[in-house]
Amino acid sequence: MKDVPRDVILRDVADFNKNLYSYLVEELKLSKSDLIRITVEVSYDKEQNKLIFSKPKIDKYVPEEEIRAFYERMVEEYKNKITELNVKIRPT
Numbered sequence: 001m002k003d004v005p006r007d008v009i010l011r012d013v014a015d016f017n018k019n020l021y022s023y024l025v026e027e028l029k030l031s032k033s034d035l036i037r038i039t040v041e042v043s044y045d046k047e048q049n050k051l052i053f054s055k056p057k058i059d060k061y062v063p064e065e066e067i068r069a070f071y072e073r074m075v076e077e078y079k080n081k082i083t084e085l086n087v088k089i090r091p092t
Helices: 006-027 064-089
Strands: 035-039 042-045 050-053 057-061
Touching: 006 050
Parallel strands: none
Antiparallel strands: 035 057, 042 050
């Protein structure tokens, strides 16, 4: 990347960031407090004098508390379904 002119880097990274922000906020509905990791590959096209970005890989990290709460809700829901099935199978 040492061959890339500074103005090309500034221009293309700014454009990439603008598009990425729109994608994260408008399409994925992420908020500022969401923890994410973005991985992207970039190459320089000398003929077009621009940076070429791969499709970003976005990993969202979910806090442990959210995972635990979801798991507990699912366990409770399945317990209720099992109870309902037991009542249907063996009515009192």
